[in-house]
Amino acid sequence: MQMAFGLRCVFLLCGLSGLLTGVWSKPAVHPVENSCPKGWTQLDCHCYIYEDDIRTFADAESVCNILGGNMVSIHSDLENALVVEMLRANDNDDEAWIGLSDAIEDDTFLWTDxxxxxxxxxxxxxxxxxxTGPCVQIQENDGTWEDVECSTELPYICIRDIKH
Known part of the structure; x- marks a missing residue:
């Protein structure tokens, strides 16, 4: 009889312990999946950010790397339009770096990513x-691209994948 009473007490304590643990435990906080960090703009599965501190092409790419990406690579009219609108939203500048250059081989343009x-x-x-130079900038007025010297200091746009 004492053995049965002991077993009931163990089961009762385990049950109460489980209930209390569930009541007092904090709910798990999970980061929002499939979204961009604060301050970044999302298009499809990429995040974009305009950086207005002017830098050379190489320095701008280094900052984008630190932010977890590269200078923007543009693969469609829609993406080009987004980059132009980001540049227009920051009226300080008429052009910005994009991550394209032919620095490795003349007339063979490669994206930094x-x-x-x-x-x-x-x-x-x-x-x-x-x-004119091996590095490429985008123009605010019409979204066209021009090659210029990489030592020119311009604002730039970074791109990174959405973290899953």
Missing amino acids: GSDNEYTNFDTDQSEPDN
């Missing part, structure tokens, strides 16, 4: 790219 270069928007009316 290594993605395919299947889209370009060079200002062909102005004979761009015209080998």
Whole structure:
């Protein structure tokens, strides 16, 4: 009889302990999945941020790397329009770095993130790219691209994948 009473007490204590643990435990806080950090703009599965502190091409890429991405690579008219609108929203500048250059091999433009270069928007009316420099900037007024010297100091736009 004492053994049965002892077992009932153990089960009762375990049950109460489980109930109390559930009542007093904090709910788990999970970060919002599939979203961009504060201050970043989302388009599809990428996050974008405009950085208005002017830097050379290499310095801008380094900052974007620190932020978990690269300078923006642009692969469509929609993405190009988003970058232009981000630049226009910060009326201080008329152009910004994008992550495209032909610094490794002349006339072979590569994105700093290594993605395919299947889209370009060079200002062909102005004979761009015209080998003024190996690095590429985007123009606020019409969204076209121009090649310039990499030592030019410009604002820039970073891109990073959404963290899953």
